[in-house]
Amino acid sequence: MIRLAKPIISDEEKNAVISVLDSGMLASGAKVTEFEKRFAEYLGVKHAIATSSGTTALHTALACAGIGPGDKVITTPFTFIASVNSILYCGAEPVFVDIDPRTFNIDPEKLEDTLKENGVKAVLVVHLFGLSCDMPRIIQIAEKHNVKIIEDCAQSHGAAINGKKAGTFGCASAFSFYPTKNMTTGEGGIVVTDDEEVAERCRKMINHGRSGRYSHDMLGYNYRMTNIAAAIGLLQLRKLDEFNERRIANAQYLSEHLSDLDWLNIPFVPEGFLHVFHQYTVRIEPSKRDMVVEHLKTKEIDSAIIYPLVVYRQPIYESLGFGNGKCLVAEQICNEVLSLPVHPSLENYELDMITAAMKDIS
Numbered sequence: 386m387i388r389l390a391k392p393i394i395s396d397e398e399k400n401a402v403i404s405v406l407d408s409g410m411l412a413s414g415a416k417v418t419e420f421e422k423r424f425a426e427y428l429g430v431k432h433a434i435a436t437s438s439g440t441t442a443l444h445t446a447l448a449c450a451g452i453g454p455g456d457k458v459i460t461t462p463f464t465f466i467a468s469v470n471s472i473l474y475c476g477a478e479p480v481f482v483d484i485d486p487r488t489f490n491i492d493p494e495k496l497e498d499t500l501k502e503n504g505v506k507a508v509l510v511v512h513l514f515g516l517s518c519d520m521p522r523i524i525q526i527a528e529k530h531n532v533k534i535i536e537d538c539a540q541s542h543g544a545a546i547n548g549k550k551a552g553t554f555g556c557a558s559a560f561s562f563y564p565t566k567n568m569t570t571g572e573g574g575i576v577v578t579d580d581e582e583v584a585e586r587c588r589k590m591i592n593h594g595r596s597g598r599y600s601h602d603m604l605g606y607n608y609r610m611t612n613i614a615a616a617i618g619l620l621q622l623r624k625l626d627e628f629n630e631r632r633i634a635n636a637q638y639l640s641e642h643l644s645d646l647d648w649l650n651i652p653f654v655p656e657g658f659l660h661v662f663h664q665y666t667v668r669i670e671p672s673k674r675d676m677v678v679e680h681l682k683t684k685e686i687d688s689a690i691i692y693p694l695v696v697y698r699q700p701i702y703e704s705l706g707f708g709n710g711k712c713l714v715a716e717q718i719c720n721e722v723l724s725l726p727v728h729p730s731l732e733n734y735e736l737d738m739i740t741a742a743m744k745d746i747s
Contacts, residue, residue, distance in 0.1 A: 417611070431581070433575050444474045446559040460481065461491045468537050481697055482496050483495045505532055538558050561574050571617055590606060632729055642740035665727035725743075
């Protein structure tokens with residue numbers, strides 16, 4: 386079976402974990418500190434605060450950027466539910482803005498239309514599938530309306546716009562290191578920021594609000610990363626650019642061989658954007674999509690519909706009164722998208738199998 390995702394874990398990572406286990410220092414410690422330093426250096430930011438997951442990183446980034454009860458935060462409905470849940474964790478209210486059908490990311494013009502309404506405090510942008518949002522335009526709009534930007538970079542490790550990396554545009558950003566991501570720590574996340582005060586609050590929040598050995602001056606949580614996870618992350622970070630180069634090459638191969646299929650739209654990459662292809666997501670005529678999925682199964686090729694529902698159509702969000710959202714582009718895209726394997730473990734013959742199977746379909 387050609388899998389949709391396949392983490393690359395070598396003997397280096399295994400030996401690094403054994404070394405931590407042998408040391409007896411399993412919880413958050415020197416390895417975490419080193420990983421934070423290296424990740425901050427990779428992005429070119431001042432501070433990185435490692436956490437137990439991408440979701441805890443999102444919650445921490447939002448809360449420590451000043452989002453709280455009653456605040457309104459604009460975001461996309463076409464994302465994994467954790468993006469929007471993190472807004473609710475802060476007691477804030479998500480406001481959904483529709484997406485660009487080419488990039489699958491939040492539509493800047495619709496964002497500006499929504500920001501003309503009063504009461505929005507921040508925008509949580511989600512760099513989906515490995516492609517950055519249109520941050521130059523979004524920053525212009527946010528500055529005009531005096532709102533903060535927080536970045537969800539769970540799927541965009543190494544993505545960039547004209548050389549500036551995702552995660553370096555907002556007041557705080559969050560990454561995930563779940564096993565399917567472009568790099569992994571098993572489970573884990575990280576918050577990055579250039580703001581000293583935000584960083585200080587983050588470090589307290591993830592460690593029970595601790596300000597001294599037995600002193601706690603804010604409500605905090607146990608969101609810490611372990612040395613075990615950080616040991617894996619240090620090695621994965623060294624390999625990230627190589628992993629991304631292979632993803633990009635695989636995506637280029639797929640696009641070259643699938644672009645002539647008139648029932649399918651290949652991923653769009655704007656000029657100046659570095660797409661790191663966490664997912665290779667195509668658009669397919671809705672009447673064909675289920676048949677394509679079944680045909681790929683017969684060829685032992687994995688695929689996935691990411692995402693089949695906009696967030697506000699999820700039962701929990703409907704029960705909370707968000708079910709009347711009107712992001713019609715996002716709803717249509719949910720009926721069309723299909724993600725194909727693009728991970729760096731793919732062999733050339735597997736890429737040939739994927740493209741051949743797609744070309745079997747008329």
